[in-house]
Amino acid sequence: MDKHWWQEAVVYQVYPRSFQDSNDDGIGDLEGVRQRLDYIKKLGADVIWLNPIYRSPNDDNGYDISNYESIMPDFGTMADFDKLLKDAHAKGLKIVMDLVVNHTSDEHHWFMESRKSRDNAYRDYYIWQDPVDGHAPNDWQSSFSGSAWQLDETTGQYYLHLFSKKQPDLNWRNTKVRKSIYDMMTWWLDKGIDGFRMDVINLISKTKDFAPSAAHPVPRRPANGPHVHEYLQEMNKQVLSKYDIMTVGETPSVHPKDALQYAGFNTHELDMVFQFEHMGIDSDKELGKWRPQPWQLSQLKTIMSKWQTELNGQAWNSLYWNNHDQPRVVSRFGNDTPEFRERSAKMLGAVLHFQQGTPYIYQGEEIGMTNVASFNSIEDYRDIETLNAYRELVEEKKVLTHPEMMAAIHHSSRDNARTPMQWDNSVNAGFAPEGVDPWIAVNANFDTVNVKAALADPNSVFYFYQKMNELRKQYPIITYGDYTLLAPEDEQTWTYTRQLDGQTLKLTANFTKEAVTRDEAAELPDSQLILSNYDDDQGKQLRAYEVKVYLTK
Template sequence: MNKNRKWWKEAVVYQIYPRSFKDSNNDGIGDLNGITEKLDYLKNLGIDVIWLSPIYQSPNDDNGYDISNYYSIMEEFGTMDDFNNLLEKIHKKNMKLIMDLVINHTSDEHPWFKESSKSKNNKYSDYYIWRDPVDGEPPNNWESRFSGSAWTYCESRGQYYLHLFSKKQPDLNWKNEKVKTDIFKMVDWWLNKGIDGFRMDVINFIAKEQGLPDSKRPDSPEKWSSLPKSHKILNELKNEVISKYDVMTVGETPFVTPEDGHKYVNENRNELDMIFHFEHVNLDNYDGKNFLKFKDIQSKWYKVQEQGGWLSQYFANHDQPRPISKFFNDEEYREESAQLIAMMLLTLPGTPYIYQGEEIGMINVGFNSIEEYNDIRTINKYYDMLNKNLAEEDFFDKLKEKSRDNARTPMQWSDQTHAGFTNGEPWLKVNSNYKIINVKRSINNPNSVCNFYKELIYFRKNNKDLIYSDYKDLLKKDKEVYYFKRSSNKNVYYIILNFTGNLIDLRKKKIKLDLNKLELCNYNNYDCKKLQPYEARLYISKT
């Protein structure tokens, strides 16, 4: 296993979705000064690295993932002075800051695209992917990840441009060396400013197959996901820019397999430090609550770490419904479910990523009409279904479960109006459960989700051999219990998790724990012989 010590392997990362974190000026939108206000909270939680979702200038077609100026701050979030102040204060508290790097596409309002769309003969004409119509139709059958064709016609050029996402997010042409030069220059500018790394958005999409042929299916990724050229670009970015700084990189890589994932993170290849794969969080799309499959995914991906790479661990982010609602019990056993997730997150191999609100057990929102949603993907799918003449009741509830807005509702700080997020009108409706689920209430309860996270983070920081320990699933075929161990030269850690709402007799599972020391449990009245619903335990023994 890869046991070379790095600060980013030992870190606990906290993702902030700035629009929804804390509003300091009461315009209803979270901002940089609001984040600065809450740094003591994050430090007290035990956070080492803060990851900010995009804060660059953007027309906000996709909430900041459509960037119109890489060198400016979105006015709604503040100014560059506000950012500099935030960065300085983060560093003074011995924390680090990583930013989102969105370089598969820009906004159609970026100056590069404005110029590119004017003609076929100007400095920026080849910065994006343009193709002539074929019999008056788009040049191939590719579909956008946000519904509909991946091509939009531009009258001024008489051509189509490619956008794997919204039509306001044209894909950059990475075959153009000038694009690479300008992007590398921008990356160096931010690193020189003092940030501590990047999370790279859909970074495995940046290369497209030569000739842009039709896909087997319009929504199939085989023509634009993890092609060899993407590895070459990342290797060049690492060698020419990133290697000059002591920073971390993590790539978002949808559709990636462990075999290809290993190429991205193998230390000898100089591409990325970690990636986010999607197999475990997408289980509900194809296999429901199949925890056998979940365990198999963990073991399969652990081989990446055994073979010289490093893993990330996450269950929530700005694109995923809340995991308690998706996989566990968000009603009777909400807190126990949240604490079970915390135990997995902070004891499985890899660097853990906590998403805002996860540490207090926030759950899905369940809006009642499409007018309450903001997410472009949710809204597009809704109208696609209506256009197919499906009755709303046939798909709306399912759409609610999947909406990215479940993760984007404002952070619930207190039981005050709008959950203490703002004194104005929030940009997105606050979850109605904020009087019960909020930071203030959680901090003041010693048995809360938040305090369980703090205990686990403290334990992880004080037992660094756990971070570099080997991993083994001890009960591979069991559908109810996840029982695994982490082994080092110093200690053996045993983690036992009840994935069900039922009592589990440990004797029937042939699990013997008599000689081990119980370090952490999410129940005060635990029973040595039985696991209670969604119970999570951590034992330790000396080797």
């Protein structure tokens, strides 16, 4: 396989609204990101992925775009972006933008024209259907609760929105839509950005027949549609292949066989995808994440190991525990109590970062930020998905009680990841000055969990992540080695090996707070311990949340 810079890179994801407020309005901004570039560089990251910064009414925190070539005033100006890009490049950091082209805002010029009349020139930029027996065309559901169809009174037709009703889906069958999108992508790439993270990119192709499912069974959400690969190959040929960039597609409802097509080394589509199989192991079959279930380590290992082995040599993995849509991993798969938070955060980091693929670090993960236990009212939340789910499941359908739903929100809400970055122990955690209310409240544990404390402690989670990033640049086996899972049925420990050019790396991790003894935990012959979250090595014994990484000499 050809080697590419993005395989050896470490990506740091920045959620600009919550990263750093530079102008005292309680909202993070581009200048705030620019002020923190040295911090990201110190961590050892190579690429910054920015969540959407385009002009938007902000119905879904910027994922409803009204102008792709303009900056949301909350975040600053295009001059601020140009300054950020220039400074990042000067420090050897690349910038990857979020590309949201499954849908736009209903305030985008295209949609405002589209809804004026059935014969408007932009009508076919979106997906319009006649009512069926006075109802929506079919039973597709929005990801944000309710029907995926909205009746437009002016023209008497429904438009499709797989997300908020303020996020109408684009009609990718229309060649003009595709050309408009490719032109916009080219405009950004000519500016000098280093790639795209593509939001729900495998939802862009819809079936042509929207008949109700009684007549024609249809999926509740149309992932991996009939023309998606054709569109992505066209996008690659017309835009992506002309630049030395990185692309990653967010692709819900994919399996490794799908990823081999989306991200195969020879399929000319994307460089890698984000899959969600491992993110669903604590979900309920009926209510999904709003009724969290106990999870099993063996299941987590099986899923992630399957992706390691089935993509090996044919496509590239992306490695992530956290992002702006997921709860904090240390609260989810680790232990966020004061006694074990740092130890388990390091363990989880190592288990992920020593697998094959490009690792993604979400802001605050590198200091062990946790879920928000301090939000006790639904009024504390800002996320449209969370608020809609509360209204639907508690107030309308009464499927869950208020306490049940709040427990689920504490576990699963996207706002767990969106509270302000915890820079220090001053008011507002250094995100915004005293006297300014942040757009969403700060997690109450900022007085102990913060960057300032982490940088002052040589044993902090931050320096552990920094060391992992250094090791990745030092040893090609971490990037390219073949992966083998050991003891797959073990519910307490995760052990795997990596092999490349006669060298072996072995990682073993204890996912519990109990000490366990395992033969797999012993040192490899003729090897050295290159990383651990304890100061000494007790051979076959693994202490609470202990992780050890051995490498043959």
